[in-house]
Amino acid sequence: MNTFIRTLTVAALTSAPALATVVGEPVTADTLLDRAEMIRIADALDAAVDAKDWxxxxxxxxxxxxxxxxxxxxGEPATIPADGxxxxxxxxxxxxxxxxHLRGNHRIAFDGPDTAVMHSHGYAWNRMEAGALPENGGEALWEVWGNYTHEFARGADGWRITGMVFEATAExxxxxxxxxxxx
Structure with a gap:
């Protein structure tokens, strides 16, 4: 592929808003630290939940x-206090x-200098010995796969999650x- 066609193809992929969910936006020197921080936050959320560090x-x-x-x-999507x-x-x-919880394939698109959306794939399981009892179905494990969308905003204390969507694809x-x- 010649350089001109490759440049047009890359430009088309990275400028189409709908494709940002698939390919994200190119990493630049200006966004590298912000991207790393958002991925750190999403991964830290998984680790904190699994450690029950509320x-x-x-x-x-x-x-x-x-x-x-x-x-x-x-139910319905809702805006709620994070404490809830x-x-x-x-x-x-x-x-x-x-x-x-495990997450990967992070793709980030910036809506402005202080807002961004991150799409990722996720996997989670819950295990509870009481589920293995015959009267509870005889299975101690439940697992789910799906897609996450996290919305982020930067404030005085840095980046924080302002929205979270999970779309289950299999369980x-x-x-x-x-x-x-x-x-």
């Missing part, structure tokens, strides 16, 4: 966030329910484990 998890969000987990649990999201997670993921295992809070 203070650390909460620190990664703005005070109000837009959330949409409707593909997984139904953390309270919900902490009441479901108690000491006897183990979780593991398997015990709905008892998924739906039952640990004790």
């Amino acid at each position: 203070t650390a998890a909460r620190s990664l969000f703005a005070d109000q966030i837009t959330v949409d987990f409707t593909s997984l649990v139904g 999201l953390i309270a919900g997670w902490s009441s479901n993921l108690t000491a006897d329910k183990t979780s593991f 398997r295992g015990s709905t008892f484990v998924r739906n039952t809070p640990g004790s």
Whole structure:
């Protein structure tokens, strides 16, 4: 492919807003640190949730966030206090329910100098021994695959998550484990 055609192709891919979800935007010297920080925050959120470090998890969000987990649990997207999201997670993921979250293929597009959207693929599982009991279905594990969209805004304290969408693409295992809070 000659240089002119390659330049036009790259320009078309990186300037089309719809393709930002697939390819992201090119990394530049001006955005490198911001991108690294957003990926660090998303990964830190997974690690904090799995460690049940709710203070650390909460620190990664703005005070109000837009959330949409409707593909997984139904309901409607909502704007809620971040404290409410953390309270919900902490009441479901108690000491006897183990979780593991993994994220990759981060693609980031900037909406301005202080706002950005990150798309990534995600995998999570929850394990709870009570699910293995015959009366609870006999399966201790539930797992899900899907796509995340995180919205970020930069404030006085740095980048924070202002929105979070999870679109489940597949799940398997015990709905008892998924739906039952640990004790």
